[in-house]
Amino acid sequence: MSDTAWVPRKRRGAELVLTVMAVGIAISAYCAVGLGVEGRVPAGVFKLSAALIAVAVAANLVIRKVAPYADPVLLPLVLCLNGIGLAMIYRIDLGELDRNPDWDQLANSQLMWTGLGLAAFTIVLLVVRDHRRLQVFTYSFGLAALVLLILPMLPFIGQNIRGARIWISLGPFSFQPGEAAKICLAIFFAGYLAVKRDALALAGRRVAGIDLPRARDLGPIIAGWLVSVGILVLQRDLGSSLLFFGLFVVMLYIATERPGWLVVGAGLFVVGAWFGYTAFGHVRRRFDVWLNPFDDFDQNFQLISALFGLGHGGIIGRGWGLGSPELTPFSFSDFIAASLGEELGLTGLMAILLIYGLIVERGLRISLTCRDAFGKMLAAGLAVSLALQVFIVVGGVTRLIPLTGLTTPFLAQGGSSIVMNWAIIALLLRISDQTRRPAPPVEVNQEDEATQVVRT
Amino acid sequence: MNTPIRRLAVACLVLFMALLVNITYLQAYEASDLNERQNNRRVIDEQFSRERGAIVVAGEPVAESVPSDDQYEFQRTYPEGPLYAPVTGFFSYNFGSTNIEDSFGSLLSGSDDRLFVNRVVDLLANRQPKGGSVELTIDPVAQQVAAAGLAALGDGTKGAVAALDPSTGEVLALVTQPSYDPNALASHDFSATTDVYEALTSDPNQPMLNRATQQIQPPGSTFKLVTAAAALSQLDLNPGSEVRGGTTLDFPGIDYTLPNQGNGNCGGDVITLEEALNISCNVTFGDLAGKVGQEALLEQARKFGFGDDLIDSIASNASRFTTEGTDLEAPQLAQSGIGQFEVAATPLQMAMVAAGIANDGVVMTPYVVDQVLAPNLSVLEENEPEEYGRALDSGDAAALRQMMVSTVQSGTGTSARIPDVEVGGKTGTAERGSGLPNLAWFVSYATAGDRQVAVAVMVESAQANDDISGGRLAGPIARAVMEAVLAP
Numbered sequence: 051m052s053d054t055a056w057v058p059r060k061r062r063g064a065e066l067v068l069t070v071m072a073v074g075i076a077i078s079a080y081c082a083v084g085l086g087v088e089g090r091v092p093a094g095v096f097k098l099s100a101a102l103i104a105v106a107v108a109a110n111l112v113i114r115k116v117a118p119y120a121d122p123v124l125l126p127l128v129l130c131l132n133g134i135g136l137a138m139i140y141r142i143d144l145g146e147l148d149r150n151p152d153w154d155q156l157a158n159s160q161l162m163w164t165g166l167g168l169a170a171f172t173i174v175l176l177v178v179r180d181h182r183r184l185q186v187f188t189y190s191f192g193l194a195a196l197v198l199l200i201l202p203m204l205p206f207i208g209q210n211i212r213g214a215r216i217w218i219s220l221g222p223f224s225f226q227p228g229e230a231a232k233i234c235l236a237i238f239f240a241g242y243l244a245v246k247r248d249a250l251a252l253a254g255r256r257v258a259g260i261d262l263p264r265a266r267d268l269g270p271i272i273a274g275w276l277v278s279v280g281i282l283v284l285q286r287d288l289g290s291s292l293l294f295f296g297l298f299v300v301m302l303y304i305a306t307e308r309p310g311w312l313v314v315g316a317g318l319f320v321v322g323a324w325f326g327y328t329a330f331g332h333v334r335r336r337f338d339v340w341l342n343p344f345d346d347f348d349q350n351f352q353l354i355s356a357l358f359g360l361g362h363g364g365i366i367g368r369g370w371g372l373g374s375p376e377l378t379p380f381s382f383s384d385f386i387a388a389s390l391g392e393e394l395g396l397t398g399l400m401a402i403l404l405i406y407g408l409i410v411e412r413g414l415r416i417s418l419t420c421r422d423a424f425g426k427m428l429a430a431g432l433a434v435s436l437a438l439q440v441f442i443v444v445g446g447v448t449r450l451i452p453l454t455g456l457t458t459p460f461l462a463q464g465g466s467s468i469v470m471n472w473a474i475i476a477l478l479l480r481i482s483d484q485t486r487r488p489a490p491p492v493e494v495n496q497e498d499e500a501t502q503v504v505r506t
Numbered sequence: 507m508n509t510p511i512r513r514l515a516v517a518c519l520v521l522f523m524a525l526l527v528n529i530t531y532l533q534a535y536e537a538s539d540l541n542e543r544q545n546n547r548r549v550i551d552e553q554f555s556r557e558r559g560a561i562v563v564a565g566e567p568v569a570e571s572v573p574s575d576d577q578y579e580f581q582r583t584y585p586e587g588p589l590y591a592p593v594t595g596f597f598s599y600n601f602g603s604t605n606i607e608d609s610f611g612s613l614l615s616g617s618d619d620r621l622f623v624n625r626v627v628d629l630l631a632n633r634q635p636k637g638g639s640v641e642l643t644i645d646p647v648a649q650q651v652a653a654a655g656l657a658a659l660g661d662g663t664k665g666a667v668a669a670l671d672p673s674t675g676e677v678l679a680l681v682t683q684p685s686y687d688p689n690a691l692a693s694h695d696f697s698a699t700t701d702v703y704e705a706l707t708s709d710p711n712q713p714m715l716n717r718a719t720q721q722i723q724p725p726g727s728t729f730k731l732v733t734a735a736a737a738l739s740q741l742d743l744n745p746g747s748e749v750r751g752g753t754t755l756d757f758p759g760i761d762y763t764l765p766n767q768g769n770g771n772c773g774g775d776v777i778t779l780e781e782a783l784n785i786s787c788n789v790t791f792g793d794l795a796g797k798v799g800q801e802a803l804l805e806q807a808r809k810f811g812f813g814d815d816l817i818d819s820i821a822s823n824a825s826r827f828t829t830e831g832t833d834l835e836a837p838q839l840a841q842s843g844i845g846q847f848e849v850a851a852t853p854l855q856m857a858m859v860a861a862g863i864a865n866d867g868v869v870m871t872p873y874v875v876d877q878v879l880a881p882n883l884s885v886l887e888e889n890e891p892e893e894y895g896r897a898l899d900s901g902d903a904a905a906l907r908q909m910m911v912s913t914v915q916s917g918t919g920t921s922a923r924i925p926d927v928e929v930g931g932k933t934g935t936a937e938r939g940s941g942l943p944n945l946a947w948f949v950s951y952a953t954a955g956d957r958q959v960a961v962a963v964m965v966e967s968a969q970a971n972d973d974i975s976g977g978r979l980a981g982p983i984a985r986a987v988m989e990a991v992l993a994p
Contacts, residue, residue, distance in 0.1 A: 414511060427507075
């Protein structure tokens with residue numbers, strides 16, 4: 051050890067430079083959409099620029115003020131994705147308006163939701179001054195998650211949209227509580243496992259080099275699995291079911307350090323998947339579409355159109371505003387990755403995936419450096435859930451895996467998703483601030499000195 | 507707890523790598539397959555709004571894109587309408603494309619890999635990319651003459667003509683009747699094109715069927731050329747060899763006799779091979795088929811191209827000697843020897859038979875695209891004549907030519923005589939049974955100086971009762987086409 055203590059740098063200046071680049075990318079993308087579609091810079095460019103710059107500056111100031119040691123890369127990455135998403139939603143608005151003058155424009159509301167996302171981001175950073183305080187509310191968050199998951203099933207406020215019952219509507223607002231439930235579940239799992247990890251990790255049998263847990267310890271994982279299956283059965287939401295279960299298994303693994311849980315989890319997943327396949331027509335259909343999308347052009351039009359778009363985009367893409375992403379139904383939400391692949395090409399889509407990869411990497415790095423078990427698990431859980439979500443949704447639209455409905459974080463149109471993902475980033479920043487903040491100077495107590503254990 | 511987190515980081519890396527590899531496969535490798543799929547509106551829209559390259563015959567476009575003032579900017583037009591439809595095919599927004607428009611689609615639309623540099627240059631210069639053009643081997647006069655000949659038989663008459671240059675395999679004429687107007691399918695009025703397409707596909711006369719390359723029908727007596735070729739080589743005969751004539755061919759122990767057309771006796775019980783071909787004696791060739799045997803006859807037919815899809819780039823079907831795995835009984839083999847039973851051929855195939863005989867026994871692979879040009883008219887691809895194979899040796903080819911010439915001079919094929927030109931031919935009348943009209947065939951070649959041409963004409967007609975009447979229907983069309991090609 052060197053005798054000069056490591057002093058963490060705040061790196062807020064670096065963050066600002068990256069933020070300027072991210073906002074620059076977003077505003078250029080927005081201008082390019084106007085030039086591509088209409089041949090002129092869009093009229094709303096000042097409004098959008100002002101709004102994005104305001105968001106960026108506000109976020110930067112909030113971080114400087116309340117989380118000065120937070121990770122400097124996360125915010126620019128997220129701003130960049132959010133800005134690209136806004137540009138693509140605006141682009142699809144223009145494409146849809148061309149075909150249907152009554153099209154309800156989505157870009158403005160997305161911009162408003164981005165503002166609300168920033169609000170959520172700020173509130174989380176302000177209210178949660180130390181992430182460890184959250185552990186106190188472990189079971190409250192567990193209950194909240196359960197309530198949020200049940201909400202769409204309730205009469206009157208629950209809504210069945212496109213075959214999945216995952217929406218609630220209150221007056222003019224509709225909301226996907228699953229997004230909020232994801233955060234609550236991550237906090238609950240982290241809090242619960244931080245306490246119970248030893249009990250789960252200890253006894254067990256070793257089979258083929260893998261430590262399998264005892265049967266009596268399977269309770270929690272079975273419960274988690276049942277909740278997932280419940281979502282699948284009651285809400286017909288394949289994607290969320292997969293995401294929650296994956297999150298749970300991964301956090302169990304982190305807590306116990308025993309790969310046996312992964313084996314058990316994978317086994318239960320196979321059982322659940324087989325059950326879903328045999329019991330539900332929609333699961334079976336998704337699977338068949340994945341294997342043979344071209345068997346029925348009209349039925350599988352959405353996926354086929356997405357694939358055609360990706361193929362037509364090729365390596366360098368058609369360019370902003372020059373493709374036809376609006377041909378694909380829901381090109382602005384579930385299929386926004388395909389829309390981006392069409393206009394920005396393989397190159398652009400790779401860059402976007404790498405941005406996601408960097409966010410996940412920063413999240414896991416925060417988890418590694420975090421000193422307390424709860425924070426470690428929360429950061430890792432949030433990062434892995436983001437990775438899983440991106441994999442499930444992008445893999446679905448690019449036909450790597452069967453298509454399941456999940457939002458593409460930060461890019462896709464949809465208020466709940468934007469707001470909740472900003473909250474997730476705020477939580478990660480909070481944990482990283484806590485982790486990198488220099489420890490308060492320790493006063494050496496003479497009394498303690500005397501009680502030191504003396505080795506002989 | 508850090509070990510599982512590190513492992514999970516690797517797992518996340520694997521997930522992202524899987525996504526990246528998958529989109530690379532999709533967008534870099536599978537993209538061209540996806541772009542070529544049916545119903546791909548993006549590609550169709552793009553192709554429709556590009557200046558598509560022309561399909562050219564002897565310097566004149568038979569398919570070209572002209573500026574239009576609607577959203578697609580260009581309109582595909584076919585100046586000659588139905589005449590070249592069996593070769594060019596059509597280019598339609600809602601029904602895809604066929605023939606050259608399809609097989610050279612990426613080149614015509616400019617998205618072919620060979621035009622990559624052109625596209626980059628166009629991109630940098632901010633110009634709309636253009637497509638390349640395709641030059642056909644078709645002789646415009648021969649094509650028109652062939653179509654006019656079929657049209658003269660009446661609009662309701664179905665038929666087809668295929669003409670080849672025997673020494674190269676170039677397709678000089680490819681005509682089918684009835685045909686259709688590809689302009690009607692290329693229109694930007696999509697409800698009108700739908701009506702036209704539905705009318706065309708439900709028309710019992712099948713105007714979109716290319717009878718010259720797609721429809722296989724019994725070739726009748728023209729197949730005797732193949733039987734004769736097999737007999738010359740297998741049985742070591744020559745035109746003067748004595749062969750069996752007479753009224754009927756009997757089969758021991760089988761209650762079936764093969765008669766001649768009009769129940770004649772072929773001018774005697776023993777005649778020469780040349781006489782037999784001149785008058786198209788069924789007994790002779792039924793008998794020779796039996797002597798040669800199924801194997802050798804099949805082999806001879808294969809050498810002329812039977813069983814192969816003969817031509818790239820336009821829709822075609824393979825001709826057949828028998829259906830797969832048939833073991834012919836003696837009467838069936840005899841019928842096969844005169845081009846009946848299960849023998850079925852396209853006019854293009856029969857033109858190849860005549861071409862092989864005219865070209866000293868060497869059959870050339872037919873092709874219809876001469877050159878492929880980039881938008882700046884530099885040659886991207888030039889088709890070189892390619893040998894399909896040797897069907898018979900040079901001496902036997904000369905013997906067959908001698909017999910074909912005498913058939914035109916004094917046999918059933920006199921309707922194809924051209925003064926001062928060596929013309930060899932063979933007539934045929936094929937029965938199709940079940941109330942369908944007979945087919946009149948004429949297969950011929952002509953040589954004048956160093957110019958050669960081989961033609962096959964097929965006409966569906968109730969008037970074709972025998973070889974002579976068949977020769978009267980189809981022969982003049984063949985003659986007109988040969989004259990058009992040989993005209994200086």
